[in-house]
Amino acid sequence: MTPSDPLRFFGLSNPKGEKPESVRMRAEIREEVELIQPLDELERESKLDVLAWIDSGAELCRLEKPATPPKHLISYFAVVDDDHLLLVDHINAELWLPTGGHVDPGEHPRDTALREAEEELSIEGEFLKEGPIFVTVTETVGKTAGHTDVSLWYVLRGDRMADLVFDDSEFHEIRWFHKNDVPLDRTDKQMSRFLKKLYDN
DSSP states (O other): OOOSSHHHHHTOOOTTOOOHHHHHHHHHHHHHHHTOOOSSHHHHHHHHHHHHHHHTTOOOSOOBTTTBSSEEEEEEEEEEETTEEEEEEETTTTEEEOEEEEOOTTOOHHHHHHHHHHHHHOOOOOBSSSSOSEEEEEEOOGGGOSSEEEEEEEEEEOOTTSOOOOOTTTEEEEEEEETTOOOGGGBOTTHHHHHHHHHHO
16 A cells, blocks of 8 residues: 555655655665675665665666766676686676666666576576665766766576576676686676675574
8 A cells, every 4th residue: 555655654754756656766775775784894884875876866767878867876797607607708897797777767686686597697586685685876987987886686496507698788798707717807896795795604
């Protein structure tokens, strides 16, 4: 049932006069971030920064390519099969990364992960963990350098034996890496922390 006063119901202010459905989605995204148990002080600070950003009423989603607004929400998802994970050689970022994409306005970040799994890898996503396990705030590099990605990291079930069809307009190639063989010198700079959280906690 839709509350008669969604602002009061979700405990949010509404300085920019958002529509009730936008307020609800902002609240749901906030709840998603609240689920994350920080690995360390850096993630604790990142989580607090993201919650403050959400509460500020700022636009959370990218509205125009390449980077408007310059800080926006991303859903990363690591496709994992036991001690291996799938990474993509991303054309624009020029890095080996988990798959993922921009959260569209009105879209829940979990739905973004499932949509991107279908679009980028032609798979039907299945979460190993219901919520995100990691949050990062990162300045971008490569061909799209100069803006800030707020990334929620999800984990999807993978199968190394499956034939995957990937989006070759975005990736040079895709490859399964053992957790100990991830190319840390050519990936997201927070990857080692993510691996620690994924496998050691």
